[in-house]
Amino acid sequence: MSIDQNVLKELIDLSRHLGDPARDLAILGEGNTSAKLEDGTFLVKASGKQLGTANENSFVQVHADKVLGALDGPELTDTQIKDTLKACRVDADCPMMPSVETFLHGYLLSLPGIKFVGHTHPTAVNSIMCSVNAKQAVSGRLFPDEIVCCGPEVVFIEYTDPGMQLSRILRARVEAFIDKWNMPPKCILIQNHGLICPGKSVADVETQTYMYVKTARVLIGTYALGGPNFFTPENVARIHTRPDEHYRQGVIGK
Numbered sequence: 475m476s477i478d479q480n481v482l483k484e485l486i487d488l489s490r491h492l493g494d495p496a497r498d499l500a501i502l503g504e505g506n507t508s509a510k511l512e513d514g515t516f517l518v519k520a521s522g523k524q525l526g527t528a529n530e531n532s533f534v535q536v537h538a539d540k541v542l543g544a545l546d547g548p549e550l551t552d553t554q555i556k557d558t559l560k561a562c563r564v565d566a567d568c569p570m571m572p573s574v575e576t577f578l579h580g581y582l583l584s585l586p587g588i589k590f591v592g593h594t595h596p597t598a599v600n601s602i603m604c605s606v607n608a609k610q611a612v613s614g615r616l617f618p619d620e621i622v623c624c625g626p627e628v629v630f631i632e633y634t635d636p637g638m639q640l641s642r643i644l645r646a647r648v649e650a651f652i653d654k655w656n657m658p659p660k661c662i663l664i665q666n667h668g669l670i671c672p673g674k675s676v677a678d679v680e681t682q683t684y685m686y687v688k689t690a691r692v693l694i695g696t697y698a699l700g701g702p703n704f705f706t707p708e709n710v711a712r713i714h715t716r717p718d719e720h721y722r723q724g725v726i727g728k
């Protein structure tokens with residue numbers, strides 16, 4: 475199965491941007507990225523590869539139906555998960571293994587309109603995610619551009635074993651979010667772990683990631699002066715549904 479070279483190039487660019495040391499989002503082998511292809515497969519970062527130095531050989535092409543089938547299937551041991559990941563590869567002779575987070579990438583890429591996913595471990599976000607009050611701290615919205623770029627609410631997931639277990643909990647939480655908001659979440663936060671941004675384009679994934687990192691910095695700052703002054707649900711709903719803010723949402727990142 476051939477790989478769309480334009481999509482591969484976009485995925486390499488996204489990975490290098492997210493892995494740029496100056497942005498402080500992921501270092502060494504941290505984080506992973508993925509891109510949907512139009513033939514029932516997707517590309518996902520290979521285990522052990524670095525985002526910042528990503529190239530044509532940093533990704534593994536996998537069958538989406540096999541990945542999603544495993545997500546629906548029975549509980550698997552660590553060895554069975556490894557064998558499943560191997561069996562999902564389009565090229566059985568590929569020397570690389572898909573990231574252990576391939577299952578959550580496959581699920582998010584199966585959502586309508588989602589074409590790219592970026593997962594990072596930003597220092598600013600993890601300063602909150604590794605705190606005692608993480609869940610409460612991210613329960614409200616702070617400023618209009620946060621809502622425009624990152625959505626009316628984030629999905630928060632308590633720490634859980636990365637891989638299959640995390641992917642299944644993530645799927646349940648994202649489904650609940652879609653039921654409530656009629657759209658996929660823009661930012662998914664995992665306690666003691668990091669940030670996941672699914673988007674329809676590379677520009678969207680970057681916009682969502684950078685704006686949530688800014689939000690995290692602002693949030694940390696609020697705790698120096700008495701804590702966050704969250705918008706009311708009415709404020710959030712108003713900004714989320716304003717036609718001019720929707721226009722802004724469409725323009726930002728283009």
Ligand SMILES: [Zn+2]
Pocket residue numbers: 504505506593594595667668
């Ligand atoms: Zn991670």
